[in-house]
Amino acid sequence: MKNHEIAYILYEIANMLEIKGENFFKIRAYRNAAHEIENLAIDIQKLVNQNALKEIDGVGEAISGKIYEILEKGTCRYYEELKAEVPRGLVDMLKIPGLGAKRIKVIYDNLKIASIEELEKAANSKQLQTLPGIGVKTEQSIIRGIQMIKGRAGRYLLSTALSIAQDMVTRLSSLPSVEKAQIAGSLRRKKEMVGDIDLLVVSNSHQQVTESFLKFPEIREVIAKGSTKTSVILELGIQVDLRVVKPESFSAALLHFTGSKEHNTKLRSLALRKGLRLNEYGIINLDDGEIIYPQSEKEIYKELGMPYIIPEIREDTGEVEAAMKDSLPNSVNLKDIKGDLHVHSNWSDGVSSIEEIALYAKKLGYEYIAITDHSKSLKIARGLDEEKLKRQLELIYELNKKIDGIKILSGIEVDILSNNLLDFNDDILEQLDVVVASIHTGFKQERDKITGRIIRACENPNVDIIAHPTGRLLGRRAPYDVDMELVLQACAQTNTILEINSSPDRLDINDKLARKAKALGLKMSINTDAHVAERLNDIKYGVWVARRGWLEKDDVINTLPFECLLKELNSK
Numbered sequence: 001m002k003n004h005e006i007a008y009i010l011y012e013i014a015n016m017l018e019i020k021g022e023n024f025f026k027i028r029a030y031r032n033a034a035h036e037i038e039n040l041a042i043d044i045q046k047l048v049n050q051n052a053l054k055e056i057d058g059v060g061e062a063i064s065g066k067i068y069e070i071l072e073k074g075t076c077r078y079y080e081e082l083k084a085e086v087p088r089g090l091v092d093m094l095k096i097p098g099l100g101a102k103r104i105k106v107i108y109d110n111l112k113i114a115s116i117e118e119l120e121k122a123a124n125s126k127q128l129q130t131l132p133g134i135g136v137k138t139e140q141s142i143i144r145g146i147q148m149i150k151g152r153a154g155r156y157l158l159s160t161a162l163s164i165a166q167d168m169v170t171r172l173s174s175l176p177s178v179e180k181a182q183i184a185g186s187l188r189r190k191k192e193m194v195g196d197i198d199l200l201v202v203s204n205s206h207q208q209v210t211e212s213f214l215k216f217p218e219i220r221e222v223i224a225k226g227s228t229k230t231s232v233i234l235e236l237g238i239q240v241d242l243r244v245v246k247p248e249s250f251s252a253a254l255l256h257f258t259g260s261k262e263h264n265t266k267l268r269s270l271a272l273r274k275g276l277r278l279n280e281y282g283i284i285n286l287d288d289g290e291i292i293y294p295q296s297e298k299e300i301y302k303e304l305g306m307p308y309i310i311p312e313i314r315e316d317t318g319e320v321e322a323a324m325k326d327s328l329p330n331s332v333n334l335k336d337i338k339g340d341l342h343v344h345s346n347w348s349d350g351v352s353s354i355e356e357i358a359l360y361a362k363k364l365g366y367e368y369i370a371i372t373d374h375s376k377s378l379k380i381a382r383g384l385d386e387e388k389l390k391r392q393l394e395l396i397y398e399l400n401k402k403i404d405g406i407k408i409l410s411g412i413e414v415d416i417l418s419n420n421l422l423d424f425n426d427d428i429l430e431q432l433d434v435v436v437a438s439i440h441t442g443f444k445q446e447r448d449k450i451t452g453r454i455i456r457a458c459e460n461p462n463v464d465i466i467a468h469p470t471g472r473l474l475g476r477r478a479p480y481d482v483d484m485e486l487v488l489q490a491c492a493q494t495n496t497i498l499e500i501n502s503s504p505d506r507l508d509i510n511d512k513l514a515r516k517a518k519a520l521g522l523k524m525s526i527n528t529d530a531h532v533a534e535r536l537n538d539i540k541y542g543v544w545v546a547r548r549g550w551l552e553k554d555d556v557i558n559t560l561p562f563e564c565l566l567k568e569l570n571s572k
């Protein structure tokens, strides 16, 4: 059993408890434990072997017992009992934005509706609006919610798909018949959500590989088994396409199955003009029918008269044209990042101490790290008041004297309040190295209002960075109704930095906005918004967004060395 499989079961338990109307804290305990396990850097079996399961945040006696059981049997009795008791369709309904467990229960008790299809029918025939606590407005929002999840059916977070795929690649690589295994498709292009997982395996024995692959325990269903491609659905619902290719065709196949389709189409038509046919096996010279087997993707691009194009930008949005003119971006790399400017400690709703965060950042090779806890209005996140912030500044001052090799910057994630004001006065903000401003309340405000709030924050000379600018949560919450064109303009006029939030379920701003921002000459900061030190590793997701957005090192302020960063922050 892998971490994400255990996390999946714990999430399902939480969902079913919610439908049953169980105690809030119990539900939250399962969700927290699932979240921690999902994001664990090591294999959970290792922790079990060391008898250290309870060191995972949120895993107590009851939950660790279930984890032991799941590791041993693949499931646990509690989970099976709940599944027998709670109709599956009700759990699915929880995925509809804005529809909570209480209302699902009302609908089920009154109309015996136990699937999303039945629910949609009932909503369209106006049956829901007559139920207690559900009016016309809620019925309308249920209809919209169903349409929203239908539109994203089968979409998975990059982080989820990646951890599943990497795990499969490791196991495939260890098979004796396999020379090499590699991730392809949209996952290799690092799209923020992916529909399926494409894997490419190099082997001379297609049959042996396929047989071993089909024995993987997480496979629920085989949907296609052909001479080159095998498609399966995993227990989690995600589809995996496995293609086995001969060694000589690997590079051509990798390019082909990485896509995008549009990128490939453009390459193929360019090839034709040179008298070449490009396919997943190699490059065929149309004059003499001879086939070339390129040794690398780079060689294929060279054959077509252009430099290598990184997978992240193979979307046919001008990259081929840029390559032909030799004007591709010199894309920012993970190793260019010198620090993180949005991190929470245990002074607000984070888990790690400031010292732990600093030491972890040092281990990552960073030069600096900013501590930006929540401000006082955000009570649910234990936001800091002026007094507590002052004490935190003193501690940071002491820690900077004590710890060598990393600079801790003082900061705050100051709330942009619903009434346009910031949660702290300027005389407080002035004293901090980094001020990150963001919205956590009033998401439902009208477009003008919410856009105005962010623009007002940009106009404040003490605000350095606008964090998670659109407020979206991938697959769960749409962006608030903000006019990002106006926000980009405001940032440009006021020299305010935009954040690329690297949290895998935010990725906010996204690749397209990042590219627009660059065109306006804006600077961006790739931050993790980590609430526990290990999550500083999420930075890679933000770097991928930046690369997809054609950003270069100079567009990202936290690639600057410490002294230059300070100058940049003070330049507003």
Ligand SMILES: [Zn+2]
Binding pocket: 413, 438, 440, 467, 468
């Ligand atoms: Zn925030």
Ligand SMILES: [Zn+2]
Binding pocket: 342, 344, 413, 529
């Ligand atoms: Zn934050």
